[in-house]
Amino acid sequence: MTFFQRSKVVVSCLAALSGLTHLGAQAQTEIQWWHSMLAVNGEWVNDLAKNFNASQKEYKVVPVFKGSYDESMTAAVAAFRAGNAPHILQVFEVGTATMMASKGVIVPVGKVMQDAGFKFDPAVYVPAVAGYYTSPKGEMLSYPFNSSTTVFYFNKDAFKAAGISTDKPPATWPEVALAAAKLKANGHKCPLTVAWQGWTQLESFSTWHNTELATQGNGMRGMNARMVVNSPLHVRHIENLGNMAKQGLFVYKGRGNVPEATFVSGECAMITTSSGFYGNVAKNAKFAYGLSTLPYYPDVPGAPQNTVIGGASLWVMSGKKADEYKGVATFFNYLSNAEVQSASHKRTGYLPITLAAFKLTEASGFYKQNPGTDTAVNQMIRKTTDKSRGIRLGNYVQIRAIEDEELEQVWAGKKSAKEALDSIVTRGNEQLERFEKANTSKN
Amino acid sequence: MLIAPQVSVICIFFFWPALQALLQSLQQSDAFGTSVEWVGFANFQRLWQDASYLESFQTTAVFSSLVAVLGIGISLCLAYFADRVVRGTVVYRTLLIWPYAVAPAVAGVVWLFLFSPSIGVVSYALNQWGFEWNALLNSRHAMALIVMAAVWKQISYNFLFFLAGLQSIPKSLIEAAAMDGAGPWHRFWTIQFPLLSPTSFFLLVINVVYAFFDTFGIVDAATKGGPGKDTAILVYKVYFDGFKALDLGGSAAQSVVLMVIVVALTVVQFRFVEKKVNY
Numbered sequence: 001m002t003f004f005q006r007s008k009v010v011v012s013c014l015a016a017l018s019g020l021t022h023l024g025a026q027a028q029t030e031i032q033w034w035h036s037m038l039a040v041n042g043e044w045v046n047d048l049a050k051n052f053n054a055s056q057k058e059y060k061v062v063p064v065f066k067g068s069y070d071e072s073m074t075a076a077v078a079a080f081r082a083g084n085a086p087h088i089l090q091v092f093e094v095g096t097a098t099m100m101a102s103k104g105v106i107v108p109v110g111k112v113m114q115d116a117g118f119k120f121d122p123a124v125y126v127p128a129v130a131g132y133y134t135s136p137k138g139e140m141l142s143y144p145f146n147s148s149t150t151v152f153y154f155n156k157d158a159f160k161a162a163g164i165s166t167d168k169p170p171a172t173w174p175e176v177a178l179a180a181a182k183l184k185a186n187g188h189k190c191p192l193t194v195a196w197q198g199w200t201q202l203e204s205f206s207t208w209h210n211t212e213l214a215t216q217g218n219g220m221r222g223m224n225a226r227m228v229v230n231s232p233l234h235v236r237h238i239e240n241l242g243n244m245a246k247q248g249l250f251v252y253k254g255r256g257n258v259p260e261a262t263f264v265s266g267e268c269a270m271i272t273t274s275s276g277f278y279g280n281v282a283k284n285a286k287f288a289y290g291l292s293t294l295p296y297y298p299d300v301p302g303a304p305q306n307t308v309i310g311g312a313s314l315w316v317m318s319g320k321k322a323d324e325y326k327g328v329a330t331f332f333n334y335l336s337n338a339e340v341q342s343a344s345h346k347r348t349g350y351l352p353i354t355l356a357a358f359k360l361t362e363a364s365g366f367y368k369q370n371p372g373t374d375t376a377v378n379q380m381i382r383k384t385t386d387k388s389r390g391i392r393l394g395n396y397v398q399i400r401a402i403e404d405e406e407l408e409q410v411w412a413g414k415k416s417a418k419e420a421l422d423s424i425v426t427r428g429n430e431q432l433e434r435f436e437k438a439n440t441s442k443n
Numbered sequence: 444m445l446i447a448p449q450v451s452v453i454c455i456f457f458f459w460p461a462l463q464a465l466l467q468s469l470q471q472s473d474a475f476g477t478s479v480e481w482v483g484f485a486n487f488q489r490l491w492q493d494a495s496y497l498e499s500f501q502t503t504a505v506f507s508s509l510v511a512v513l514g515i516g517i518s519l520c521l522a523y524f525a526d527r528v529v530r531g532t533v534v535y536r537t538l539l540i541w542p543y544a545v546a547p548a549v550a551g552v553v554w555l556f557l558f559s560p561s562i563g564v565v566s567y568a569l570n571q572w573g574f575e576w577n578a579l580l581n582s583r584h585a586m587a588l589i590v591m592a593a594v595w596k597q598i599s600y601n602f603l604f605f606l607a608g609l610q611s612i613p614k615s616l617i618e619a620a621a622m623d624g625a626g627p628w629h630r631f632w633t634i635q636f637p638l639l640s641p642t643s644f645f646l647l648v649i650n651v652v653y654a655f656f657d658t659f660g661i662v663d664a665a666t667k668g669g670p671g672k673d674t675a676i677l678v679y680k681v682y683f684d685g686f687k688a689l690d691l692g693g694s695a696a697q698s699v700v701l702m703v704i705v706v707a708l709t710v711v712q713f714r715f716v717e718k719k720v721n722y
Contacts, residue, residue, distance in 0.1 A: 070686070073474075073689070074686055077475055077689060080476075081475065081476050098473070098474050098689065102473045102474060102475040102477055103477060103478070252579055252580055253561060253579065254579050255667055261561065262561050265562075395688065395690070397687055398684070398688045401668075401683070404667075404669065405670075405671045408669055409670070411580055412581070412670055438473060438480075439473060439478075
């Protein structure tokens with residue numbers, strides 16, 4: 001073989017190789033997935049992608065951490081404007097209306113699944129979870145990924161010290177107030193605190209009592225919803241909490257999930273917050289603790305109904321290739337698998353999104369081994385009503401901030417409950433009107 | 444030609460964004476910009492109708508003047524003493540300059556940790572002495588918290604300039620005054636302070652701009668504008684509406700307002716305060 005011939009062989013071999021690798025790259029379609037899951041939950045997301053990628057050869061899901069929920073949404077907005085949005089974007093529940101209203105930005109998950117040939121049966125999903133992300137026409141818009149709901153945690157050791165029974169934790173607000181008084185009499189400085197005050201004390205409180213927070217089924221039926229959170233029931237509850245604050249029975253510990261630290265440290269004996277807080281408590285609390293349902297007022301007809309979810313869902317962005325959408329659908333189909341769902345539920349404490357996954361988890365004896373972990377699920381797997389299906393408000397981020405601002409005025413004793421709630425209604429409605437105006441002009 | 448790079452940098456990084464803000468302030472669009480609508484001055488109109496926005500002017504005025512006055516006052520004091528220190532100058536100066544390297548959000552978090560009602564070291568001590576510190580519900584405490592964080596962060600910058608200013612004053616002047624029997628206090632007020640006035644004036648402008656534009660990170664980390672809206676200064680609202688709530692039109696309108704205010708303030712400072720400055 002002459003040198004020339006040899007090099008020719010080498011060249012053709014190289015060409016064949018590069019062709020092969022090229023083919024390989026083409027065969028595997030990459031799906032970009034932007035998410036906001038940190039630490040333990042970040043590992044969970046990576047594992048999901050890894051397992052899915054190992055389960056088949058055609059698609060490769062690439063999870064990318066893009067900062068907190070609002071940061072990743074801002075990043076997606078910028079990317080979309082520049083024409084390189086990801087395929088899948090994880091968006092928190094308060095961003096739902098914004099995503100829905102931005103026409104041409106997203107492709108409904110229902111359509112993605114159908115186009116890819118997967119049969120899509122909304123009935124297999126937990127109603128209060130899937131309903132939250134379903135359009136008025138019954139089409140699933142985004143894929144419910146990590147959903148939590150509002151529950152009640154209490155410190156069993158503190159209860160015992162104050163002589164309160166731990167077998168039957170306080171289920172109603174009068175019972176909570178009574179327990180708080182006993183704790184205080186026993187020298188406890190912070191009997192009760194609440195995290196995510198707008199979500200737990202106004203939003204979930206409303207659906208739990210089958211009462212509207214806003215008209216149009218809390219905005220689920222249309223953008224012309226208006227706030228009605230100053231009803232006598234709401235006023236009564238906030239007034240009660242305001243009075244408890246004055247007596248030192250309820251201690252305000254800040255916005256968002258900031259107050260959670262005071263429960264884990266043992267400073268506060270009771271807290272209403274997300275079911276997703278469970279992992280933290282289980283890992284860090286140095287005392288016996290219990291989980292129970294969100295307190296309610298027993299004299300309200302229809303209560304308790306169901307609590308409302310928080311957390312995030314996965315949205316499919318528009319403008320991608322058909323093949324890529326097929327990959328997204330295959331991935332969602334994988335996520336819906338009862339075993340995958342159940343494993344995720346056990347691992348993270350987020351709600352299962354299908355009924356089958358709940359039954360599978362129950363059958364595995366997980367709830368018996370970890371008492372209280374089924375609280376959140378039991379609050380959710382009821383048949384929802386028009387008033388309790390979910391909450392979908394435009395400019396929700398601003399409305400949450402308004403709820404925080406006004407409630408703080410009540411806890412500080414600067415405003416009465418009625419004044420603050422009236423103000424939430426007026427200021428909230430300004431936001432809703434503006435959102436409606438900005439988003440209906442083009443329809 | 445030689446200043447062309449400089450000019451282009453200013454155009455790209457200052458004038459172009461400012462122009463963009465102006466344009467966006469006249470538009471209303473959804474978050475993703477799929478529908479952009481010209482709305483004229485509607486965004487501005489809405490601002491003036493919003494009572495809480497008008498209140499935030501007052502909050503901003505209080506905050507900015509506290510930050511500027513305290514920041515300049517304290518750092519002048521520190522610079523004066525650091526200038527007189529004979530031994531260990533380097534150590535003092537380095538320590539005083541350090542905070543400038545800290546990002547605003549981190550400064551907010553540091554001070555939040557010190558003063559958090561549940562876990563803060565300082566708030567624990569205050570409570571032990573019978574002072575009920577609660578920045579979560581008491582707006583004065585919350586304001587004090589962000590002012591402290593903002594001032595602490597800016598002191599280094601001011602300190603550097605004052606120190607340089609003090610050191611550029613000829614020693615012979617001060618020594619001559621000392622020979623004539625003027626005490627340190629007297630010397631400071633009659634010689635050093637007047638000679639520092641260009642520095643002080645420059646720092647006044649810089650500090651006001653800092654308080655107006657650069658402090659949203661501190662507010663976001665320490666109070667989120669609460670309790671109520673009592674620490675929601677203008678720039679925090681711009682940040683919140685734009686980057687958290689994705690209301691770009693409203694946010695742009697606010698930043699235009701802010702821009703106008705700062706330009707006006709700077710003009711006023713140059714017009715009136717500068718006259719009192721001796722060069």
